[in-house]
Amino acid sequence: MRVVEVDVPPADAELATDRLWSAGATAIEERDVGGRLVYRTILATDDDVSLARLGPLPDAWTVRFVDEPDAPSEAWRDFAEPIVVNDGLEIRPAWLAGGDRSDRVVVAIEPAGSFGLGDHPTTRLSAGAVWDVVRSGDEVLDVGCGSGVLSIVALQRGARRAVAIDVAEAAREATVQNARSNGVADRVDASCRPLADIDGTFDVVVANILAPTLVELADDLCRTLAAEGTLIISGILAGRHDHVLAALGPLRVIETVECDGWAAVTLRR
Ligand SMILES: C[S@@+](CC[C@H](N)C(=O)[O-])C[C@H]1O[C@@H](n2cnc3c(N)ncnc32)[C@H](O)[C@@H]1O
Incomplete structure (x- = not known):
């Protein structure tokens, strides 16, 4: 380890x-x-x-x-809790899923060494924004998919297909696994392909990645966004992301939401 x-x-x-x-x-x-x-x-x-x-x-x-020979403590699992994103959506640790009834859509996540259990403000903000903008039949690109949580939210909301990419193999594996356990595996294409290798355009592009990476990927984020598409970015600090917006120059800000010092921004052409 x-x-x-x-x-x-x-x-x-x-x-x-x-x-x-x-x-x-x-x-x-x-x-x-x-x-x-x-x-x-x-x-x-x-x-x-x-x-x-x-x-x-x-x-x-x-x-x-x-x-280190031993895996770190798994005690944090005992403290993990379901995250209510909004009236219609809940992200739940997979080991707490099932049993009780919920009138919300429940996305069950096993992070397995990847990011995206729903407990970080940027995941919550991004999931809420994805829920708000995705329409039935949309094609979605999830850049830095981590556990696959945002792709699964998009598919549960009615997206036709999600292309989920991440530099980390553990994230690709977690996305495949979580897509399977949430019943959407046939609509997720998870890989470690770099964004530069992704062809075509998408109705919704979401990237919850740190600011320096967003700046690096800005041109490809714009290139992969359909003419009428929506880009959601997070991983950025509230009030300290003007340089990221500048790098995404051709796009205009539609909405900014903040939580615990973090922000998510929705942009369109
Ligand atoms: C903050 S996590 C977001 C995970 C998940 N999408 C969420 O919202 O909870 C950022 C992810 O981006 C991945 N990442 C970092 N740089 C990347 C890059 N250049 N291209 C694709 N993925 C990247 C990391 O491996 C990590 O899984």
């Missing part, structure tokens, strides 16, 4: 955990080591992939990788 340790000054605690959640952590352990905070988690088996997912880090932070 490859563990990532991020060593930060105490003042950066919130920033560091936000960064790790966004990079795909499903559980984070905090240790106080001589006045510094060390956050430990699992991201990818390949260190370069983990570093790419973390993105550029402040100079005051140090990153180390350590091999």
